Amino acid sequence: MALFEARRVTKRFGGLTALHRVDFALEQGIASIIGPNGAGKTTLFNIFTGLYAADDGSVTFRGQPLLGLRPDQITALGICRTFQNIRLFSNMTAIENVLVGMNSRIALGLWDVLSHSRRFRRTESHLAARAIALLDRVGLQANANAVARSLPYGDRRRLELARALAPEPALLLLDEPTAGMTQGEAGTLMRLLRGLVADLGLAIILIEHNMRVVMEVSDRVTVLDHGEKIAEGSPREVQENVRVIEAYLGTRGAGPRGARRA
Amino acid sequence: MDVELLIGIFPQVLLDGIILGFMYALIALGYTMVYGVLEFINFAHSEIFIVGAFVGVEVMLGLKSVGLLEGLPWPVVLILVLLAGMAGSGLLAVAVERVAYRPLRNAPRLIPLISAIGISFFLQDMIRLFESLWRNAFNLVYPTLDVLNLRFELTETMDVSVKSLVVIVGALLMLWALHLIVNRTKVGTAIRAVAEDQAAASLMGIDVNRIISLTFLIGGAMGGAAGVLFGVQYGLINPYSGFIPGLKAFTAAVLGGIGNIPGAMVGGLVLGLLEAFAASYLSLLTGGAFGAEYKDILAFSLLILILIFRPKGLLGEVVRERA
Amino acid sequence: MIQVPLSVGVVAVSALAVAMFPRSVLVFLLFQGSLLFVYRARIPERLRWSLLAAALLVLMPVIGYFNSYYLEVATQVGIFVALALGLNIVVGLAGLLDLGYVAFFAVGAYSWAIFGSPHANIILRGGFPLAGWWFYVFLLVGLAVAATTGILLGLPVLRLHGDYLAIVTLGFGEVIRVLANNLDKPINFTNGPKGITPISRPPTPFGLPYGEYFYFLALLIVVAVVIVNRRLEDSHIGRAWEAIREDEVAARAMGVPLVRMKLMAFACGASFAGVMGVLFSAKQVFINPESFTFLESIGVLAMVILGGMGSIPGAVVGATVVTVLNLQVLKGFSLWLNELKNAGVTVLGYSLADLPTQFEPAKYERMVFGVILVLMMIFRPQGIFPARRRQRELGG
Numbered sequence: 001m002a003l004f005e006a007r008r009v010t011k012r013f014g015g016l017t018a019l020h021r022v023d024f025a026l027e028q029g030i031a032s033i034i035g036p037n038g039a040g041k042t043t044l045f046n047i048f049t050g051l052y053a054a055d056d057g058s059v060t061f062r063g064q065p066l067l068g069l070r071p072d073q074i075t076a077l078g079i080c081r082t083f084q085n086i087r088l089f090s091n092m093t094a095i096e097n098v099l100v101g102m103n104s105r106i107a108l109g110l111w112d113v114l115s116h117s118r119r120f121r122r123t124e125s126h127l128a129a130r131a132i133a134l135l136d137r138v139g140l141q142a143n144a145n146a147v148a149r150s151l152p153y154g155d156r157r158r159l160e161l162a163r164a165l166a167p168e169p170a171l172l173l174l175d176e177p178t179a180g181m182t183q184g185e186a187g188t189l190m191r192l193l194r195g196l197v198a199d200l201g202l203a204i205i206l207i208e209h210n211m212r213v214v215m216e217v218s219d220r221v222t223v224l225d226h227g228e229k230i231a232e233g234s235p236r237e238v239q240e241n242v243r244v245i246e247a248y249l250g251t252r253g254a255g256p257r258g259a260r261r262a
Numbered sequence: 263m264d265v266e267l268l269i270g271i272f273p274q275v276l277l278d279g280i281i282l283g284f285m286y287a288l289i290a291l292g293y294t295m296v297y298g299v300l301e302f303i304n305f306a307h308s309e310i311f312i313v314g315a316f317v318g319v320e321v322m323l324g325l326k327s328v329g330l331l332e333g334l335p336w337p338v339v340l341i342l343v344l345l346a347g348m349a350g351s352g353l354l355a356v357a358v359e360r361v362a363y364r365p366l367r368n369a370p371r372l373i374p375l376i377s378a379i380g381i382s383f384f385l386q387d388m389i390r391l392f393e394s395l396w397r398n399a400f401n402l403v404y405p406t407l408d409v410l411n412l413r414f415e416l417t418e419t420m421d422v423s424v425k426s427l428v429v430i431v432g433a434l435l436m437l438w439a440l441h442l443i444v445n446r447t448k449v450g451t452a453i454r455a456v457a458e459d460q461a462a463a464s465l466m467g468i469d470v471n472r473i474i475s476l477t478f479l480i481g482g483a484m485g486g487a488a489g490v491l492f493g494v495q496y497g498l499i500n501p502y503s504g505f506i507p508g509l510k511a512f513t514a515a516v517l518g519g520i521g522n523i524p525g526a527m528v529g530g531l532v533l534g535l536l537e538a539f540a541a542s543y544l545s546l547l548t549g550g551a552f553g554a555e556y557k558d559i560l561a562f563s564l565l566i567l568i569l570i571f572r573p574k575g576l577l578g579e580v581v582r583e584r585a
Numbered sequence: 586m587i588q589v590p591l592s593v594g595v596v597a598v599s600a601l602a603v604a605m606f607p608r609s610v611l612v613f614l615l616f617q618g619s620l621l622f623v624y625r626a627r628i629p630e631r632l633r634w635s636l637l638a639a640a641l642l643v644l645m646p647v648i649g650y651f652n653s654y655y656l657e658v659a660t661q662v663g664i665f666v667a668l669a670l671g672l673n674i675v676v677g678l679a680g681l682l683d684l685g686y687v688a689f690f691a692v693g694a695y696s697w698a699i700f701g702s703p704h705a706n707i708i709l710r711g712g713f714p715l716a717g718w719w720f721y722v723f724l725l726v727g728l729a730v731a732a733t734t735g736i737l738l739g740l741p742v743l744r745l746h747g748d749y750l751a752i753v754t755l756g757f758g759e760v761i762r763v764l765a766n767n768l769d770k771p772i773n774f775t776n777g778p779k780g781i782t783p784i785s786r787p788p789t790p791f792g793l794p795y796g797e798y799f800y801f802l803a804l805l806i807v808v809a810v811v812i813v814n815r816r817l818e819d820s821h822i823g824r825a826w827e828a829i830r831e832d833e834v835a836a837r838a839m840g841v842p843l844v845r846m847k848l849m850a851f852a853c854g855a856s857f858a859g860v861m862g863v864l865f866s867a868k869q870v871f872i873n874p875e876s877f878t879f880l881e882s883i884g885v886l887a888m889v890i891l892g893g894m895g896s897i898p899g900a901v902v903g904a905t906v907v908t909v910l911n912l913q914v915l916k917g918f919s920l921w922l923n924e925l926k927n928a929g930v931t932v933l934g935y936s937l938a939d940l941p942t943q944f945e946p947a948k949y950e951r952m953v954f955g956v957i958l959v960l961m962m963i964f965r966p967q968g969i970f971p972a973r974r975r976q977r978e979l980g981g
Contacts, residue, residue, distance in 0.1 A: 049838055075840035083838075089831035092824070093974050099821070100828040104840030106821045110849075113820040114813055120820070127821075128977060145976045167840050303748050365963050371747045372682050373962050376890060379684075379883060380958025387952035391944070398941035505879075509759070512752065551771035558763050562756040569749050570741055 009057035032206045035224035076104040080164045081173035090149040098131040101166025134162045273420040283534025284433035288488035289511035290526035292481035298457040298521035305378035308508020309385035314489025317350035347490035348483040355482025389501035513565040519575025595619040607651035610917040663803030669888040669904040671857030677895035679850035680830025682751040685758020689855035691877035693727035693862020701785040720787035731859020732852040739851035765874040780873025887954040893968020919947035
């Protein structure tokens with residue numbers, strides 16, 4: 001049984017079919033989903049995380065069906081994500097952003113909070129320590145008390161990653177994590193992701209446009225076009241796939257390497 | 263239960279409902295036009311409406327004091343009063359937008375709404391302040407023109423007064439004029455373009471600020487006309503009597519699909535009829551247990567139910583998704 | 586460190602001034618200002634809280650002894666501070682604009698009014714009013730009933746957001762008011778516009794007069810509410826509320842159970858209003874629907890906005906300023922104007938005696954609320970005491 005498995009996922013918006021019978025599976029490591037803009041990649045993420053309801057198909061995580069669950073339930077099961085256009089809690093500090101992410105791991109009742117019970121104080125200090133550790137991991141420890149809105153762009157991306165790690169997910173969905181980064185910054189981020197996979201045994205699904213990153217870091221690559229899966233395999237296999245080349249560049253041309261921003 | 267009575271009053275109730283409905287429709291247009299363009303609930307529209315009624319009563323009292331109220335032919339008086347009310351409310355709406363909404367156009371959504379609530383309260387007491395200082399009274403009564411109170415007996419149980427006819431004819435004229443402006447003129451096209459996509463409209467060379475001002479002017483003028491007709495029909499006005507009709511008219515706008523101009527008319531009529539029937543029949547049908555006062559609860563419950571279950575309204579205007 | 590003697594001095598001087606001019610509104614305002622000064626001054630925490638405690642626990646009742654009206658004002662301020670703190674949770678923290686908040690205050694007030702007066706005999710059989718000590722039980726009953734009402738009202742409406750939620754809560758507030766006005770038939774629950782009276786008061790400890798008693802009780806409840814508010818704010822619950830306010834979609838994706846947290850915000854906010862409603866009905870002895878109008882809801886909103894959404898000191902200061910404006914400044918201005926009128930004073934050749942009789946400055950609450958809302962939104966949407974982010978100790 002795969003860790004994460006989607007079968008025949010279909011989603012329609014009015015008359016438009018955004019996803020058509022998409023299959024996807026992940027056991028471990030890093031899988032990338034690529035495809036031209038509008039191919040349905042983010043829609044797939046939104047279905048995986050419960051923000052959209054699928055019209056058909058099934059999604060399972062550790063054998064448990066996800067469709068029909070609320071986003072917070074899915075997060076509690078161990079799947080968390082980032083957003084393409086960074087959605088931080090802008091007026092909260094970096095550490096508070098991370099702490100919100102730990103919400104589903106907190107088993108305190110209203111009474112603990114109101115009475116400031118020992119359990120509450122212990123939990124809070126434990127959470128704060130963990131949040132600092134996570135910020136440290138992405139290199140933001142010094143900015144823990146900075147309001148998210150005031151952070152520079154690259155830091156906001158990394159903060160969103162730290163926040164997504166806060167619920168202790170087993171599967172991380174990253175929506176274009178290197179968008180707007182220099183090649184150097186992107187490289188650092190990818191080493192970080194590799195480290196997460198190695199240290200924590202995390203599985204990661206990546207939506208990415210930066211082909212160098214995709215080819216370097218992915219164990220498997222899935223290609224979507226117009227809501228359908230057109231190819232799947234190792235980075236090399238996908239790179240040489242004729243349909244993929246057509247989807248990216250029309251009928252002629254080189255591999256997707258040349259198409260950093262399709 | 264007296265079935266004959268129930269049937270007997272039916273035509274009169276229907277007529278009352280239609281009059282009320284046209285009133286709501288006229289006010290609802292102000293809400294719906296502004297919402298269509300800015301996706302913003304102009305909470306102060308209820309006061310813009312009642313200001314129309316006050317401008318109207320001031321003009322009438324002014325004419326009366328110089329003896330022209332009886333001196334001029336009554337249709338001229340009515341048209342004068344109507345135009346004055348429209349001008350007053352329209353200009354006020356433009357000023358309110360300029361002062362209290364425009365600086366907040368890019369702020370989070372709740373900010374301009376709270377500002378609008380503030381304007382609504384501010385205007386209520388401004389009217390009161392003005393009338394207290396000017397007339398030493400803020401509950402004002404529309405001067406009567408004898409001809410307006412003439413009643414025609416249509417059937418044995420139904421009659422209609424001239425002022426009711428004035429309300430219906432006036433409302434129909436306004437709605438027709440609005441229809442022409444929005445659908446047949448360049449300005450109307452520009453308004454629709456701005457409602458569709460502000461950024462694109464401004465790229466096409468449309469002065470978005472001017473069009474938004476115009477939208478407030480037209481919506482405000484419709485509200486002002488409704489205010490005058492309200493005064494003519496019901497007689498007594500005070501600075502706070504705009505609030506409940508305003509809320510009802512907003513309900514009508516939502517009922518018809520907010521942002522949708524024909525929807526506002528349909529919604530207004532449906533709500534007006536519903537209320538008239540509730541007011542007349544509820545007490546009769548429940549043996550007096552629930553009186554006419556419950557018509558307000560009915561209207562507000564309707565508002566709540568529509569917003570929850572069918573936020574696009576009866577005519578199903580698309581309400582754009584927003585965070 | 587100059588601020589230490591300054592703080593002590595300000596409180597002492599203002600207390601002395603009150604002792605000398607117990608009827609002067611300006612002096613009473615000075616006294617309130619001194620509290621604010623002490624709250625903001627850079628002095629040791631212990632001194633700050635001792636001064637504030639001394640002023641509120643000793644000086645204020647002494648002032649009230651000489652002029653009971655001020656004690657009434659202070660009690661009203663206390664009631665509104667609790668309401669503002671409750672609404673602050675809903676609007677300031679969770680970002681849900683509730684325009685019908687006063688409905689929860691009404692629910693609390695009516696729950697004691699009905700059972701704490703002979704009125705309940707009409708609904709149930711005999712044995713009412715309940716004995717005075719039941720009042721204390723009803724403080725909790727009012728809390729529970731208001732919180733339950735919050736959840737019941739919240740359930741259907743919480744999937745709406747933004748301005749639609751605002752309008753729906755306004756509709757609910759109006760429905761509750763119309764019900765209170767009309768539920769005198771078929772069964773007489775509320776006695777309609779005539780209201781309910783006489784409502785029992787609890788026996789007071791140490792033979793305290795009722796003015797002092799309700800002042801201390803309101804103060805006690807306010808302190809409790811502030812503590813509860815702070816603890817909620819500094820917990821995962823408060824963080825979840827703020828996350829919802831900042832970005833609902835992201836909050837859900839990070840594991841925040843949206844409906845449950847929103848309902849909790851509604852229930853917590855409502856419960857403060859419920860408790861104060863019970864106190865209010867006992868204090869007033871008489872209540873009717875007039876006290877629970879849209880105007881009151883907007884008044885509480887104006888307090889929250891003025892102080893600063895999401896800010897506890899803001900809500901306290903906002904509630905104080907607005908209540909004092911309405912109860913003292915407007916009324917004081919009215920009285921002063923009348924005195925001038927009667928004395929036949931003329932301003933720039935205009936005799937004040939010619940002022941229209943309908944011009945009553947005391948009646949312009951709405952203008953006060955309106956001006957506050959508009960000016961704050963345009964010039965300072967974060968309020969006069971903006972919510973400050975908690976800075977955490979790092980490296981621990």
